[in-house]
Every structure is written in C-alpha cells, then in structure tokens.
Amino acid sequence: MLNKERLGRVNRNLDQIGLRQMIITDPMAIFYLTGKKLYSGERFLGFLVGEDTEPVLFVNALMRFEEDLGVKVVYYMDSDPLTPILKKYVRPEEKLGVDKNMASHFLLDMIDDGVAAGYANGSLAVDRTRAVKDETEKEKMRRASRVNDLAMAQFKDLIHDGVTETEVASHMLDIYKSLGATGYSFSPIVAFGVNAADPHHMPDNTVVKEGDIVLFDVGCKVEDYCSDMTRTFFYKKEPDEKARRVYELVRKANDEAERQLRPGMKLKDIDGIARGIITEGGYGPDFTHRLGHFIGLETHEFGDVSQANENPAEVGNIFSIEPGIYNKQDAGVRIEDLVIVTEDGCEVLNTYPKDIQVIGL
Numbered sequence: 001m002l003n004k005e006r007l008g009r010v011n012r013n014l015d016q017i018g019l020r021q022m023i024i025t026d027p028m029a030i031f032y033l034t035g036k037k038l039y040s041g042e043r044f045l046g047f048l049v050g051e052d053t054e055p056v057l058f059v060n061a062l063m064r065f066e067e068d069l070g071v072k073v074v075y076y077m078d079s080d081p082l083t084p085i086l087k088k089y090v091r092p093e094e095k096l097g098v099d100k101n102m103a104s105h106f107l108l109d110m111i112d113d114g115v116a117a118g119y120a121n122g123s124l125a126v127d128r129t130r131a132v133k134d135e136t137e138k139e140k141m142r143r144a145s146r147v148n149d150l151a152m153a154q155f156k157d158l159i160h161d162g163v164t165e166t167e168v169a170s171h172m173l174d175i176y177k178s179l180g181a182t183g184y185s186f187s188p189i190v191a192f193g194v195n196a197a198d199p200h201h202m203p204d205n206t207v208v209k210e211g212d213i214v215l216f217d218v219g220c221k222v223e224d225y226c227s228d229m230t231r232t233f234f235y236k237k238e239p240d241e242k243a244r245r246v247y248e249l250v251r252k253a254n255d256e257a258e259r260q261l262r263p264g265m266k267l268k269d270i271d272g273i274a275r276g277i278i279t280e281g282g283y284g285p286d287f288t289h290r291l292g293h294f295i296g297l298e299t300h301e302f303g304d305v306s307q308a309n310e311n312p313a314e315v316g317n318i319f320s321i322e323p324g325i326y327n328k329q330d331a332g333v334r335i336e337d338l339v340i341v342t343e344d345g346c347e348v349l350n351t352y353p354k355d356i357q358v359i360g361l
C-alpha cells in the first residue's frame with residue numbers, strides 16, 4: 001500500500017532540489033514507497049512522483065498484480081514503445097527528475113522524444129528520505145539486530161579444532177533462519193588469524209588454531225530490514241600484549257563514537273572521534289576505511305560516516321559504527337554495532353558483549 005507519509009517527504013525533498021516531478025526506477029525505492037516488490041529485470045519499471053503530480057506506477061504487463069496499492073498503475077506490453085506512454089503523464093514543460101539507477105537507454109529515448117523540458121538526477125530526494133527512518137522501520141531494524149545478537153552467540157560456538165572458515169560459514173544461514181530471519185543481508189565474513197587483518201576477507205579453507213583471532217562480520221534480514229555486526233574473539237588463548245592493545249583501542253574507538261554521538265554533529269566528526277583514538281594509539285594508517293555506512297532495506301544505503309561527509313547526523317539515521325585496525329603483525333580487529341540517532345545521542349541496536357572473550361575453552 002502506498003505510504004503517503006514517505007511519499008510526502010520524497011515530494012518535499014524533490015521540491016527542495018528544484019524538481020516537481022520525478023520517475024523513480026530503483027525497485028527497492030519503489031518497494032519502500034508502495035510496499036510492493038516488483039522485479040523488472042531489463043524491462044522498464046517506473047514510479048512517477050512529485051508535488052502536484054498524481055503518482056503513477058508503470059509496470060510491464062508480465063508483472064500484473066491484483067492488489068490495490070492506492071496508486072494508479074499503468075501496464076504496458078513488451079511491444080509498446082515506452083515514451084508515448086510516459087508522455088501521457090509527465091508534464092512536458094517541466095524538468096523531470098530521473099533515478100540515478102535508471103538504465104541510460106530509457107533516458108536517451110526520453111530525451112530524443114522530448115518527454116520533459118529537461119532532466120536531472122533526482123535520487124537525492126529519495127535517498128534523503130530513506131536516510132531518516134520512521135518508527136516502523138526502526139522497530140524492524142531493532143528486531144533484525146536482536147536476531148543478529150542471538151546468532152552471534154551461536155556462531156562463536158561453531159569454532160572448534162580442525163574447523164575451516166568455510167565450514168563455519170556454511171551453518172550460519174540455518175542458524176539465522178531458526179531465529180526468524182529470512183536470509184543474509186550480505187555474505188558473511190569469517191576470518192581466522194591473520195585473515196582478520198583483511199577487512200573484506202571471504203571465508204576460505206583456513207583452519208583455526210589455538211591463539212587465533214576469530215572475526216565475524218555478519219548480518220541477516222528480518223522483515224526486509226538488514227542487520228550488520230562485527231565481533232572479534234580469541235581462540236583458546238588470551239591475546240598477547242600487542243593484540244590486547246589493538247583490541248582495546250578499537251573497543252575504545254567504538255565506545256567513544258557511540259557515547260559522544262549527538263544529532264547535528266557532522267558525520268565526519270563522528271568518524272574523527274574513532275579515528276583520533278586509533279591514530280593516537282599509533283595505528284592510524286591501519287584503519288583503512290570509513291567509520292560507518294547507512295543501512296536499512298539495504299546493507300549499504302546512501303550516506304556514510306566518513307572523513308569527507310560534511311552533513312550532520314539527523315534523528316532517525318541508522319548507521320554502523322565499525323572502527324578497525326588491520327595490522328598483519330600485531331592483530332586484525334573490528335568491532336561494529338548499528339545505532340539509531342536519537343534526540344539526545346544514539347540507541348545502540350546491538351547488545352552482544354564487546355569485552356575481550358576467549359572462546360573454545
């Protein structure tokens with residue numbers, strides 16, 4: 001069903017960037033607004049929106065559906081040329097916002113056939129809307145992270161002598177499903193030993209050994225919303241002095257960023273809190289990525305917590321806080337939580353403990 005509140009926000013955000021009409025083609029954005037999952041493949045799927053614009057959904061007849069979404073649906077056949085159909089609804093004297101993900105051949109046809117007076121990337125309006133989660137979304141994000149917390153407790157118990165990263169990963173989907181998730185939000189990272197010093201290591205046939213670091217960066221989907229959390233454990237042995245120091249630095253960077261975060265703060269300054277701690281500890285060059293990314297229906301959404309982002313954190317933003325140190329000699333450690341920005345700080349969605357934990361004992 002059309003979510004009028006979300007559409008209203010998209011239209012207001014469009015207006016702010018000087019657009020009164022836009023065709024959204026990203027299927028996830030269309031799902032966000034209409035509650036309907038439509039997979040268009042190479043065919044055109046579009047949702048015309050804007051202030052003073054009657055919303056119209058353009059769908060290939062192949063994907064015909066019965067339910068009433070509360071919006072006008074225009075079906076077309078594979079044999080129908082697209083632009084004459086769009087011309088019936090798009091105001092030709094006005095500029096048209098187009099989706100950053102729209103295939104360029106559709107846009108080129110629109111330009112050739114004079115569908116609108118001009119074209120501009122309108123996706124910022126949708127992205128800004130999606131970056132501020134409403135209460136329904138927050139609740140689903142909480143549930144997804146709760147499942148992730150429960151799953152982490154089971155994942156660490158999969159580690160035993162002789163097991164490989166791939167074997168551990170092969171059990172994860174079943175665990176998620178048994179806890180009520182529908183699937184992964186991204187392919188899980190399981191990294192033993194020095195592999196933890198590669199931030200995007202993919203599970204391979206590495207066998208765990210005593211004294212190894214065991215890093216899990218994992219997430220699932222619950223009611224279409226994504227979770228994402230990282231914890232780093234030590235297998236059968238307390239970390240040595242260097243690894244302990246690396247761990248405590250990352251832990252402090254994570255804790256302090258979450259503790260000091262306030263709405264209105266520039267996102268780059270939140271990154272700066274964590275980066276400052278790691279840099280002061282002497283590992284600045286080993287923190288090789290941004291502090292976090294926005295998340296919701298997709299694991300990586302528009303918006304990030306990086307040194308380059310001048311935008312302020314807004315109440316309702318949900319993003320990750322995931323500092324890491326990747327040092328092949330000393331240790332590879334990342335600790336990641338998701339947070340919701342609130343009026344007076346943030347709500348941390350992950351409750352799985354962050355103290356140094358020796359597993360496999």
Ligand SMILES: [Mn+2]
Binds near residue numbers: 229293320
């Ligand atoms: Mn993440």
